[in-house]
Amino acid sequence: MAQAQKCRLVFMGTPDFAGVILKALAQWPRGEIVAVYTQPDRPAGRGHKLTPSPVKRLARELGLPALQPQSLKNDEAQAELAALRPDVLVVAAYGLILPDAVLAAPRLAPINVHASLLPRYRGAAPIQRAIMENWGPDAQSGVAIMRMVSRLDAGPVYADAALPIGEHTAGSLHDALARLGADLLLRVLDDLLDGRAVARAQDEDGVSYAAKITREDGCIDWARPAAEVHACIRGVTPWPGARAVFDLTGEAQALHLLLAPGAVEESADGARPGDVRHDARGLSVACADRWYRLSLVRPQGRKNMPVRDFINGYLRGLPEGICGRAAAPPR
Numbered sequence: 267m268a269q270a271q272k273c274r275l276v277f278m279g280t281p282d283f284a285g286v287i288l289k290a291l292a293q294w295p296r297g298e299i300v301a302v303y304t305q306p307d308r309p310a311g312r313g314h315k316l317t318p319s320p321v322k323r324l325a326r327e328l329g330l331p332a333l334q335p336q337s338l339k340n341d342e343a344q345a346e347l348a349a350l351r352p353d354v355l356v357v358a359a360y361g362l363i364l365p366d367a368v369l370a371a372p373r374l375a376p377i378n379v380h381a382s383l384l385p386r387y388r389g390a391a392p393i394q395r396a397i398m399e400n401w402g403p404d405a406q407s408g409v410a411i412m413r414m415v416s417r418l419d420a421g422p423v424y425a426d427a428a429l430p431i432g433e434h435t436a437g438s439l440h441d442a443l444a445r446l447g448a449d450l451l452l453r454v455l456d457d458l459l460d461g462r463a464v465a466r467a468q469d470e471d472g473v474s475y476a477a478k479i480t481r482e483d484g485c486i487d488w489a490r491p492a493a494e495v496h497a498c499i500r501g502v503t504p505w506p507g508a509r510a511v512f513d514l515t516g517e518a519q520a521l522h523l524l525l526a527p528g529a530v531e532e533s534a535d536g537a538r539p540g541d542v543r544h545d546a547r548g549l550s551v552a553c554a555d556r557w558y559r560l561s562l563v564r565p566q567g568r569k570n571m572p573v574r575d576f577i578n579g580y581l582r583g584l585p586e587g588i589c590g591r592a593a594a595p596p597r
Contacts, residue, residue, distance in 0.1 A: 273459055276352040276372070277321075280305045283444045285320040285360040287379055290448035292328050296459060299330055300350050305361050305461040306334045326427035338368050339503035347371050354455065358447070370415055371587075373460055376414040379447040381440070383408040383426055385468040387476040393443060394436045398483070398501035405431040407439060409447040411454045413465045422465035424454045435503040435527060481506045485561040485594040490541040492530040492553035500527045503541060504523045507564075512542060514590035518582050522595060526540065526562035526570060532559075543592040544581075548573035 275297045277288050280404060284304075294300060302325040312491065315552035317370035318326075325332040334344045344367045355376040357364070369376045382392035383406065396407040399537040408428040414423040427450050429442055484502040499508040508525040528550075537543070550557040564572045565580065577584060 271297075272296060273374075273455070274351060275299045275300050276347065276350055276360075277356050278303040278360040278362075279321045279360050280319045280361050281395050282320045283381065283440060283447075285324045286330075286441075286444035287356070287358040287448050287451060288321055288324055290452060292330070294452050294455065297354075297455065300352065302330045302332045303347075303360065304332055304334055312492070329405060329525040338362060339365050344368060344371070349438050352546045354458065355414075356451065360493075361459075362501075364414065365395075366416055369416065375463075376509055377418070377420070377424070377451070377454065377458075378414045380412055380419055380453055381407070381443045381447065382410065382476070383428060384410040384412060384419060384423055385470065385473040389476040390478040392476040393440050394501045397434065397436060397439060398433055400431060401491075401497035407431050407434075407443065408483055409443050409450060410576065411447070411450055420468060422467050423464050424457070424465045433500070433527070435449060435500045435505045476592070479506065480523045481509075482503055482597050484509045486510045486525070486557075486592075487594055488551055488553055488592055490554055490560045492534075492556035495553050495558055496527065496530055499525055503527060505595045509595050510592045511595050512592050513588060514542060514581060515585055517590075521580070522566050524564040524570075525560060526564075528561040529559045531557040532561050537588070540591050540593055541588050542592050544577070544584050544586050544589045546586075548577065 273296055275291060277291060277299055279288060301436065302321060304319045304321040307318050308317040309315065324330045329586055338344065348371050352372045353374050355372040358379040364399045376409060382396060387395055399504045410426040411424045413421045413424065422579060427446055429446060454463060484506045486496065486498060502508050510523055510525060512521045512523060531550060534552040534555060539552055539554055541552040543550050543557065548560060550559045560573050563573055563576050564570045
């Protein structure tokens with residue numbers, strides 16, 4: 267019996283999230299990746315040296331051709347894609363707008379791996395926003411495999427899978443959702459080839475958008491409930507990082523610190539939001555309702571350090587009890 271012809275795949279993606287998807291796709295026995303599209307090399311680091319994306323580096327390791335057009339809106343780029351004769355276009359965090367001509371290129375479907383439970387958190391930063399805006403114990407995130415349409419993240423969904431947010435940071439949830447999305451994608455591709463795939467329309471009444479994360483999102487507002495502060499810090503870890511300015515007793519200058527996730531503690535009755543408390547366990551900051559215990563801090567130009575080491579190294583004379591104020595840095 268003749269061997270079935272493999273599904274011709276074109277992959278489009280750029281960051282680490284997309285790299286996890288590409289690695290899984292390369293191991294799918296029913297597919298053949300004929301090209302990888304990724305964004306052009308960008309300046310990075312102190313020297314601003316042109317640096318390839320994680321997906322480009324992985325494509326090289328896998329021996330796959332990597333294409334880096336500045337845009338897919340021109341006739342030349344669209345003709346180049348059409349000449350690849352893809353059966354399926356797989357997109358994950360590519361970062362470029364795909365015109366209708368690109369979406370129409372694959373024989374079977376253009377498919378997107380999106381890191382949210384659509385229709386919630388369409389847009390640029392679904393992982394971070396899901397953490398920052400959901401701080402209840404039952405909060406969930408997830409991943410959806412969607413058939414792409416011209417509207418942003420609005421296409422019908424083939425399959426989705428939920429994941430508890432728990433104590434995830436944006437970094438750890440990113441990694442978990444990438445693995446979940448890779449597994450789910452391969453199941454959808456099998457269904458698509460076998461004629462079982464059915465995509466359901468999104469509920470437009472449940473749509474929300476995840477705006478791009480900026481450095482200002484890392485400015486901590488201590489006047490919010492402690493659970494929300496904790497969610498905000500986790501949502502901006504590792505980037506852009508949670509930032510606060512500490513004006514402490516005995517210190518001539520305010521200290522600008524990056525904060526790792528800590529812990530919500532007892533009621534802060536009698537304290538003002540932003541009050542800093544020093545005790546045997548280290549430092550905590552009063553929020554609208556509870557104290558927030560700090561764990562790791564990073565002074566400017568230094569590495570993360572436990573709060574106790576920070577106190578011993580920087581704040582030897584710090585009195586116990588209320589010892590200063592914390593505020594968001596200037597925007």
